[in-house]
Amino acid sequence: MEEELFSSGRNIPHIDPTLEVWHWPISIYLFLGGLAAGLLFFAGAVTILDKEKEYPTAVKYASIISPVALSLGLLALVYDLTHPLYTWQLYTTIRLESPMSWGAWVLLIVTPLSFLWVISYFSEIFPKWKLRLGILKKLESFTKKNRKKMAYALIPLSIILGVYTGILLSAFNARPLWNNAILGPLFLTSGLSTGAATILLLAKTHKEKNLFSRIDLVLIVIELGLIVHMLMGMYAGSEVQLEAMQLLVGGEFTLMFFGFVIILGLLVPAILELTEILGYKVPVSIPAILILIGGLVLRFVMVEAGQITRYLY
Amino acid sequence: MRYAMVIDTLKCVGCSDCVVACQTENDVPIGYCRDWITETVNGTYPNVDLEFKSERCNHCDNPPCVRCCPTGASHVVEGGIVLVTSNECIGCGACIESCPYDARYQHPDGYVDKCTFCHHRLEKGQLPACVEVCPTKCMYFGDLDNPNSEVSKLLKNRKHKTLAPEAGTKPHIFYLI
Numbered sequence: 001m002e003e004e005l006f007s008s009g010r011n012i013p014h015i016d017p018t019l020e021v022w023h024w025p026i027s028i029y030l031f032l033g034g035l036a037a038g039l040l041f042f043a044g045a046v047t048i049l050d051k052e053k054e055y056p057t058a059v060k061y062a063s064i065i066s067p068v069a070l071s072l073g074l075l076a077l078v079y080d081l082t083h084p085l086y087t088w089q090l091y092t093t094i095r096l097e098s099p100m101s102w103g104a105w106v107l108l109i110v111t112p113l114s115f116l117w118v119i120s121y122f123s124e125i126f127p128k129w130k131l132r133l134g135i136l137k138k139l140e141s142f143t144k145k146n147r148k149k150m151a152y153a154l155i156p157l158s159i160i161l162g163v164y165t166g167i168l169l170s171a172f173n174a175r176p177l178w179n180n181a182i183l184g185p186l187f188l189t190s191g192l193s194t195g196a197a198t199i200l201l202l203a204k205t206h207k208e209k210n211l212f213s214r215i216d217l218v219l220i221v222i223e224l225g226l227i228v229h230m231l232m233g234m235y236a237g238s239e240v241q242l243e244a245m246q247l248l249v250g251g252e253f254t255l256m257f258f259g260f261v262i263i264l265g266l267l268v269p270a271i272l273e274l275t276e277i278l279g280y281k282v283p284v285s286i287p288a289i290l291i292l293i294g295g296l297v298l299r300f301v302m303v304e305a306g307q308i309t310r311y312l313y
Numbered sequence: 314m315r316y317a318m319v320i321d322t323l324k325c326v327g328c329s330d331c332v333v334a335c336q337t338e339n340d341v342p343i344g345y346c347r348d349w350i351t352e353t354v355n356g357t358y359p360n361v362d363l364e365f366k367s368e369r370c371n372h373c374d375n376p377p378c379v380r381c382c383p384t385g386a387s388h389v390v391e392g393g394i395v396l397v398t399s400n401e402c403i404g405c406g407a408c409i410e411s412c413p414y415d416a417r418y419q420h421p422d423g424y425v426d427k428c429t430f431c432h433h434r435l436e437k438g439q440l441p442a443c444v445e446v447c448p449t450k451c452m453y454f455g456d457l458d459n460p461n462s463e464v465s466k467l468l469k470n471r472k473h474k475t476l477a478p479e480a481g482t483k484p485h486i487f488y489l490i
């Protein structure tokens with residue numbers, strides 16, 4: 001039996017008794033980053049495949065959300081910094097070993113690009129509004145001409161952005177729950193799936209709804225596979241990983257993880273989408289909203305549970 | 314040069330003098346600390362074994378906190394000492410999350426703070442405050458690259474351990490056991 005206690009009355013706020021330096025804004029930021037990555041990926045992919053006419057929601061209407069999501073996400077991130085006046089220090093260096101550093105740079109490229117994308121569709125999205133400023137008008141026609149090029153840039157950038165939201169966490173070897181290689185692909189898949197769900201929610205035509213509910217179904221299956229893979233990996237891991245896994249399976253976060261992420265966020269939408277594809281009438285907004293909630297809860301569970309896990313010594 | 318600290322757990326009585334000395338020397342805000350004492354009881358009565366340890370940043374050779382820092386505020390200086398430049402730190406907490414020893418904290422002023430091995434005292438040729446003040450003289454500080462230093466000799470002759478070596482950080486606080 002081993003018992004350890006702090007006899008000097010160690011008391012560091014946010015660190016003892018359990019580490020909690022990252023709060024809800026980080027979870028929101030990871031969710032919004034993933035969502036924007038998903039939306040931009042599909043906008044780019046549809047454009048490259050020359051299917052803009054058939055899938056207008058993916059390229060036009062849903063893509064208004066990405067610059068908003070990215071801006072709100074960045075605000076949330078800065079809100080959680082404790083020394084925010086020095087945020088500009090992020091852009092004085094590029095440190096490739098630090099995911100937060102290259103993530104900050106990727107965001108610096110993706111966010112303006114997402115704005116330019118919306119500007120390129122401005123008069124189609126808001127037919128009643130006119131861009132009065134000469135520069136904006138020029139920008140619109142310029143971006144319209146270069147849309148294909150932007151689309152080619154968006155594909156890799158959105159994938160990097162999506163993976164980054166997971167790698168940000170998995171780079172911390174001190175937190176056993178985060179420190180697994182699945183988190184990058186898992187968060188990317190979840191981000192793509194929330195993106196597809198948003199398009200599904202806003203789509204008007206049956207054709208578009210149908211395509212994105214199929215895409216979503218595939219993504220859900222991949223995501224479930226990745227989650228099983230992650231849990232198995234931890235189950236077969238060292239004691240600290242085993243304890244990390246137990247937080248999700250049987251521990252404090254079980255209800256959130258199984259109830260909201262796996263059952264309501266993945267299994268139920270998958271069943272609903274399957275019935276819809278088989279030809280039964282199901283309002284697509286139900287699975288879409290469930291997926292969005294599941295994606296959000298996944299970020300919250302991972303960020304909060306991860307901070308509890310640590311090395312034992 | 315490679316600074317290291319060697320702490321004799323057989324001599325430490327857990328008086329917390331080092332904790333108070335550090336708080337005073339480094340103006341650590343009230344309620345926070347850069348070093349702390351743990352008391353570990355092993356076994357069941359009557360075969361119990363009690364160990365006191367004075368813990369702090371391990372000034373790791375492979376410091377994840379430096380690797381994860383997006384701005385370069387966390388950095389390594391001569392002698393392997395890991396420091397934080399407060400006006401480069403954005404307070405993102407990445408380094409806190411990456412430290413397996415929870416050795417860092419967010420200063421109420423926003424930046425991240427931790428043990429510096431009393432870098433300002435070393436520059437003047439003095440020992441870290443905790444080492445200086447220890448009443449049982451259980452802490453030793455010196456250069457591991459010098460085979461004749463007290464720390465090198467102690468590590469050569471005595472059984473010792475580091476904390477969570479499996480984290481791969483190569484800690485440089487050694488505990489004699």
Ligand code: SF4
Nearest residue numbers: 370371372373378412
């Ligand atoms: S103990 Fe923690 S803060 Fe100190 S160098 Fe190692 S990882 Fe960094």
Ligand code: SF4
Nearest residue numbers: 382402403405406408
């Ligand atoms: S909190 Fe400061 S020292 Fe720590 S990783 Fe962020 S910028 Fe670097």
